[in-house]
Amino acid sequence: MSSPCCPKQRCPSEVEGRCRPSIASSVRLPLFVVPAQDFVDGTGPGLLAALVLALIAAALLYSTKRQEQKNFVLARAPRLPIRVLAEHDDAWIAGVVERDQPLYCPWFRTPCVYFSYRLERLVTRVVRDSKGRTRTVTSWETEHSESDVCDFLVVDDGSAIEVDASRASFEHLPGTGYDYAGLSRRHVATMLPVGIGVHLLGVKLEDGRFGPLGAVPLIVTTTTSDDYLRRGDRTEGVLRWFGLFLTLLAFVIAFSMIGASTWQAPHWELGLPIGLLGWSPIWLWSTYNRFVRQAQATAAAWRQIDVDLDVRYQLVPKLVEVARAYATHESELLESLARMRNEAQTSVDAAIREERIRSRAVRRLLAVAESHPDLQANTTFSRLHDGLWALEEKIAASRSFYDNTALEWNRLVESFPSSLVARLFGFERKAFFGAMDSERAATRVVLASGAPPRDSLR
Secondary structure, eight states: OOOSSSTTSOOSSEETTEEOOOHHHHOOOOTTOOOHHHHHHTTHHHHHHHHHHHHHHHHHHHHHHHHHHHHHHHHHSOBOOGGGOOTTOEEEEEEEEEOSSOEEOTTTOOEEEEEEEEEEEEEEEEEEOTTSOEEEEEEEEEEEEEEEEOOEEEEETTEEEEEOGGGOEEESOOBOOOEESSSSEEEEEEEEETTOEEEEEEEEOTTSOEEOBTTBOOEEESSOHHHHHHHHHHHHHHHHHHHHHHHHHHHHHHHHTTTOSSTTSOOHHHHHHHHHHHHHHHHHHHHHHHHHHHHHHHHHHHHHHHHHHHHHHHHHHHHHHHHHTTOGGGHHHHHHHHTOOOOOOSSHHHHHHHHHHHHHHHHHHHHHGGGOHHHHHOHHHHHHHHHHHHHHHHHHHHHHHHHHHHHHHHHHHHSTTHHHHHHHHTOOOOOOOOOOHHHHHHHTOOOTTOOOOGGGGO
16 A cells, blocks of 8 residues: 555555654644754854843843942931931941950951951862863862951040941951961951941931941941042942943844844944944933932932921020020121021022021031130030031031032033933033032031031041
């Protein structure tokens, strides 16, 4: 009997008079399955590279957003001496580390409150590559690691506060360098020694300790707060630049594969213009979001100034009443301060002008105590004075933070190519307080309460 699928031959295997179909003839690959060799020889590697670059770019842009949020929290905190911290104040403080019973870093035996120690060993291995060739590789590997932390005091001009070190992030600490023990072992550690100067960001908690709270972390570092903030700004800029660049590169590579027979012969003349066209909405979205986040930061900074001013309007009349009996020749100043109210302004420019006038008047009040020894001995005045001095420092920090956000906004509005987005959506420049060195210098006057100058915190 002739087989229907092989008409010229008889099927070697017959079942009920029909030819048994071969396995190969019964298997049908799905249309979307591409043989591995075709994928490698075609444009597959190029498309895969574009996908990997796109994923890396997305991770970098997400990290940029996280870093931007962190920088906002760090920049808005004022620099305050320990003695004027109030409950739930978030601030940068500075001082010297103290601990009666410190830790001791292994091997180095240095008294400290935090250490991270490693013992490394020199290891030699023989490895074989993909072609079967062998080579000797020598590297340092960790044989033992150990870290520990304990709570400690930060002392600043006679005032001290306990730090909740178990929840702290220790950054940019001094290292010991490598200490070799023979030719095959070495010791290394980073630590926070007792007696070293340190800068911290955190919140004064209800129990009187300094620690993290909400979105405000506890950061311990030996660099100044200004240097720390500059590092954060640089990190944010680098992450954003590489994120957008890798996004553009992914688009260009992906579109250059269109019509190409192999990934080794891409059509760059096609991929570059189409890639730029496809990348433009991503850049527009990213730049617009930068404007939105900067506007939110500026509004938050302005709200913080309002909050501080509300506290000032409640505190100043109390201080004026105490000072009135001692400083009669300052009656004009005291009357103007007593009438101080948070009057509604029609514009930000008007509000800024009014705040400049009020700030000068308050600083004159703070300087009154220098010429009145009786005021210095008044405990009520001293307590209110300390509170107002700390509040003025917070207001100065809030104004500085607002200026920084407004200046960054203005830079985006004026600089190319972000100015294109500003014109497209009608974004305009924002007013700012500007540097008032004479006013800020008045804050640094050491009054009878012993308030330290701000420069001592830097």
